[in-house]
Amino acid sequence: MIRIENIKKSFGEKEVLKGLNLEFHKGKNNLIIGRSGAGKTVLLKILVGLLQPTSGTVWYDDVDFTKLGKRDLREVRMKVGMLFQGSALFDSMTVAENIRFPMDMFSTKTKKEKDMRVDLCLERVELEGANDKYPGELSGGMQKRVGIARSIVLEPKYLFCDEPNSGLDPKTSLVIDQLISSITVENNITTVINTHDMNSVMEIGDNIALLSDGHAVWQGNKAEVLTTENQTLQDFIFASPFLLKLRDSFVKD
Amino acid sequence: MLKRSLFHFGRFIQWVPQILSRPENFRMYWRETMRQMEQIGLGSFLIVFLISIFIGAVTAVQFAYQLTGFTIPRYYVGYIVRDMTLIEMAPTITCLVLAGKVGSNIAAEIGGMQQKEHVAAMEIMGVNTSSFLVLPRLIACIVMVPILVCIASIVSMIGAYLGSVPTGMFTSDEFIRGLRAFFDSYHVVMMLVKALVFGIVLCLVSCYQGYYVKNGSVELGKSSTQAVVISNILILLSDYLIAVLLT
Ligand SMILES: Nc1ncnc2c1ncn2[C@@H]1O[C@H](COP(=O)(O)OP(=O)(O)OP(=O)(O)O)[C@@H](O)[C@H]1O
Ligand SMILES: [Mg+2]
Numbered sequence: 001m002i003r004i005e006n007i008k009k010s011f012g013e014k015e016v017l018k019g020l021n022l023e024f025h026k027g028k029n030n031l032i033i034g035r036s037g038a039g040k041t042v043l044l045k046i047l048v049g050l051l052q053p054t055s056g057t058v059w060y061d062d063v064d065f066t067k068l069g070k071r072d073l074r075e076v077r078m079k080v081g082m083l084f085q086g087s088a089l090f091d092s093m094t095v096a097e098n099i100r101f102p103m104d105m106f107s108t109k110t111k112k113e114k115d116m117r118v119d120l121c122l123e124r125v126e127l128e129g130a131n132d133k134y135p136g137e138l139s140g141g142m143q144k145r146v147g148i149a150r151s152i153v154l155e156p157k158y159l160f161c162d163e164p165n166s167g168l169d170p171k172t173s174l175v176i177d178q179l180i181s182s183i184t185v186e187n188n189i190t191t192v193i194n195t196h197d198m199n200s201v202m203e204i205g206d207n208i209a210l211l212s213d214g215h216a217v218w219q220g221n222k223a224e225v226l227t228t229e230n231q232t233l234q235d236f237i238f239a240s241p242f243l244l245k246l247r248d249s250f251v252k253d
Numbered sequence: 254m255l256k257r258s259l260f261h262f263g264r265f266i267q268w269v270p271q272i273l274s275r276p277e278n279f280r281m282y283w284r285e286t287m288r289q290m291e292q293i294g295l296g297s298f299l300i301v302f303l304i305s306i307f308i309g310a311v312t313a314v315q316f317a318y319q320l321t322g323f324t325i326p327r328y329y330v331g332y333i334v335r336d337m338t339l340i341e342m343a344p345t346i347t348c349l350v351l352a353g354k355v356g357s358n359i360a361a362e363i364g365g366m367q368q369k370e371h372v373a374a375m376e377i378m379g380v381n382t383s384s385f386l387v388l389p390r391l392i393a394c395i396v397m398v399p400i401l402v403c404i405a406s407i408v409s410m411i412g413a414y415l416g417s418v419p420t421g422m423f424t425s426d427e428f429i430r431g432l433r434a435f436f437d438s439y440h441v442v443m444m445l446v447k448a449l450v451f452g453i454v455l456c457l458v459s460c461y462q463g464y465y466v467k468n469g470s471v472e473l474g475k476s477s478t479q480a481v482v483i484s485n486i487l488i489l490l491s492d493y494l495i496a497v498l499l500t
Contacts, residue, residue, distance in 0.1 A: 086369070
């Protein structure tokens with residue numbers, strides 16, 4: 001479980017996060033949603049320590065993450081996987097080398113065990129046989145999946161995904177969402193996902209937080225989204241007339 | 254300007270201990286170091302070779318010209334060329350060239366990784382990126398730059414020979430007698446000290462420029478240019494300091 005207390009973040013004059021209190025649960029898909037520029041990426045980077053909050057605390061179970069020294073921080077990070085908005089695959093390495101990299105760095109497995117683990121992870125993301133391809137030869141969706149494979153190779157306890165399905169077609173998005181979701185449940189890990197994709201929200205949203213104007217203005221699950229009275233959430237989700245109509249027919253039934 | 258330099262200097266000083274912390278995995282560091290040695294050492298061999306040949310030839314010809322009319326024995330040219338090469342030409346010119354070639358490459362490579370979030374991705378895995386990206390390059394420079402400078406000094410003397418003897422400026426015997434006259438091994442030590450210091454300077458400056466690059470391709474270009482310019486300035490500055498301290 002991850003808990004944040006009164007997280008604030010400013011860039012110069014501009015206050016992006018204005019005091020957030022949220023909990024992200026174990027074995028659940030925790031979604032952070034919000035308009036573009038709401039501060040989702042900033043929050044995620046604070047959660048993994050790539051950015052320092054101006055004030056506030058991040059708790060990993062009962063460890064105060066924001067107060068850790070460099071060495072302890074790395075200790076925690078070995079239990080953390082992250083999928084970046086742009087995948088961040090090492091482009092001069094092959095797919096297999098990318099996935100092996102965390103193991104080469106930190107695990108005492110033999111070469112054979114590592115190879116097997118790579119194959120297993122690739123199989124998990126349905127990319128068997130892509131071992132020797134370079135990231136540049138893959139489509140965006142495939143790169144995302146390699147990114148997922150790399151982030152789960154050391155069996156993390158916490159998984160962070162920054163817009164895992166931005167720029168993907170709805171069907172591929174769904175595959176990615178379901179992949180992340182099943183990994184979360186199978187391994188009982190704490191997963192935090194940034195998204196502004198409503199399909200994801202309705203598909204895998206176990207615990208959803210809406211960011212708006214630097215505050216978490218709503219928190220709930222996917223069922224509660226449909227019946228919400230919260231105006232900001234309604235404006236965000238039912239942004240198009242088509243969706244509004246859909247909801248009205250839904251609620252009537 | 255002064256404030257900015259102080260800011261960079263402060264950040265650099267805070268950064269160095271992180272580079273020198275204990276590697277998390279010696280095998281990976283070793284592999285990376287070997288790769289860098291190949292890239293920095295072998296990759297620069299040809300340019301160092303070419304430049305040294307010409308520098309040597311020009312030095313010999315220029316000195317022969319300057320000394321005509323004086324009552325200095327002709328074989329002195331070989332002697333002057335040797336000491337010029339050892340003390341100044343080989344280490345300084347080679348390292349200025351390497352700052353251009355290796356330095357800009359290092360800055361662009363690390364800078365690109367930083368911009369494409371590769372560095373962030375490694376950090377998340379728990380890698381000490383300051384150390385993993387810099388230490389192998391630093392070791393490679395510490396080993397390869399002095400070797401390249403030694404090669405440069407030898408090639409320069411060969412260049413001096415080829416540039417002056419076949420054209421009949423002086424005989425082969427005269428030249429070689431000069432090369433062997435008044436030899437002081439302290440000059441070789443000086444050359445190696447310079448090579449070592451310059452190598453460290455150009456490596457750290459370039460790594461710093463790449464690691465702390467801001468976003469955008471303009472910034473990437475800037476950081477790689479800065480790497481070369483600042484390395485060059487610091488190399489010349491430390492050249493002066495070493496000259497003052499060691500002579
Ligand atoms: N390094 C930075 N320096 C200054 N301002 C920043 C920085 N990073 C983010 N911001 C500001 O913080 C705000 C939130 O940015 P963030 O990237 O978190 O948005 P987001 O919710 O992830 O949007 P998107 O859905 O488009 O990815 C933006 O207004 C942005 O200008
Ligand atoms: Mg974002």
